[in-house]
Amino acid sequence: MSGPAELDAAGVHDPALRAAYAACRELNAVHGRTYFLATRLLPPERRPAIHALYGFARHADEIVDDLGDGRPVADRAAELEALSGQLETALGGGPATHPVLAAVADTALRYGIDRRHFADFLASMRMDTHVTGYPTYDDLARYVHGSAAVIGLQVLPVLGTVVPRAEAEPPAAALGVAFQLTNFLRDVGEDLDRGRVYLPADELAAFGVDRELLVWCRRTRRPDPRVRRALAHLVARTHGVYRRAQPGIAMLEPVSRACVASAFTLYRGILDEVRDAGYHVLHRRVSVPNRRRAAVALSGLVRVLGARTRRGNGR
Structure with a gap:
């Protein structure tokens, strides 16, 4: 079942949210071959949520791991802090500033995922800026x-x-x-x-x-x-x-x-x-x-x- 059909099965109908989930699915397909293959074995209605969680993790990871862009460590740390604030806003029902934030916030709400898990994840990403x-x-x-x-x-x-x-x-x-x-x-x-x-x-x-x-x-x-x-x-x-x-x-x-x-x-x-x-x-x-x-x-x-x-x- 393709991405749009998965979103239909999951009950995601808002066009902007569908685009956000589709962006996460693409991240998973390109960068997470094993995870993407395994996700295909889930019922279609559950796949978008896994894509969203992967997409957010990948987005944050790229901030600290993409060393070819020449950004100073301080800039990476500042970008992570901004992402943390933006995620908190999205999880609270506010506007999302990036597609992965819109998708992961929707997933967290749908499945009741504890916000502390996202805070702990970002804490480890901060470690990558100096450890x-x-x-x-x-x-x-x-x-x-x-x-x-x-x-x-x-x-x-x-x-x-x-x-x-x-x-x-x-x-x-x-x-x-x-x-x-x-x-x-x-x-x-x-x-x-x-x-x-x-x-x-x-x-x-x-x-x-x-x-x-x-x-x-x-x-x-x-x-x-x-x-x-x-x-x-x-x-x-x-x-x-x-x-x-x-x-x-x-x-x-x-x-x-x-x-x-x-x-x-x-x-x-x-x-x-x-x-x-x-x-x-x-x-x-x-x-x-x-x-x-x-x-x-x-x-x-x-x-x-x-x-x-x-x-x-x-x-």
């Missing part, structure tokens, strides 16, 4: 709570649960964290180019790794056994976060499980690609092969059809 490394995993966890755990909490009302929401929140937050940690391991080279390291410095040091060695491996494209061992350790830790998140899939409404299960499988598969590359990933960005993505999507589609059939039969 370039994390001494310990606990330090990193404070950043990841706002940048990732709250994303899981934001989407949970859209997905729906078959248990009290409070019971489903810990695994939902853990899944957001697992996805983010996977991104850090996949994108460590690109993050270095931005002057950031999203890996705990003390745990790297335990394997004889520091920022200078990572930069050297990135520049020379030469592997180093110390880096390999450190990344293997961090991959193993991330697999543990996936294990904590996995029980949450069964807590979701049946029509939402295939979406999350597919994203779970594809993102966890990135860790396998990192391993299969011998952890020599600082000079390139690994990804799940298209044939694997297609197989997961097909499997998800089968589960979706089964869930919708059962729902239609009242089971």
Whole structure:
């Protein structure tokens, strides 16, 4: 089902709001291939909300990550503060100054998403304007709570649960964290180019790794056994976060499980690609092969059809 048909199913009829949701959908389609593919497995009426949440997160992230525009850090910080104020106004029913704000405010109202999740997210985005490394995993966890755990909490009302929401929140937050940690391991080279390291410095040091060695491996494209061992350790830790998140899939409404299960499988598969590359990933960005993505999507589609059939039969 196409974007306009999804908006019809979701009951979004105002032309300006439809355009806002369409802009978010385009951001998801262009920048979030795995998320977009997984979202296609949701019932059509729920997809625009996921696009809106992704679109807002992407919009904020681009403020702090688009380093090619030459803006000073102070300007980025000021832009984030302005975005925070504009979001607060939109969430309160006021005018939205950007399409993603209109869409995400509408989604938050429709699904009763706690405003604190947006505040926590923007707090982590502010960290990206001045924090370039994390001494310990606990330090990193404070950043990841706002940048990732709250994303899981934001989407949970859209997905729906078959248990009290409070019971489903810990695994939902853990899944957001697992996805983010996977991104850090996949994108460590690109993050270095931005002057950031999203890996705990003390745990790297335990394997004889520091920022200078990572930069050297990135520049020379030469592997180093110390880096390999450190990344293997961090991959193993991330697999543990996936294990904590996995029980949450069964807590979701049946029509939402295939979406999350597919994203779970594809993102966890990135860790396998990192391993299969011998952890020599600082000079390139690994990804799940298209044939694997297609197989997961097909499997998800089968589960979706089964869930919708059962729902239609009242089971």
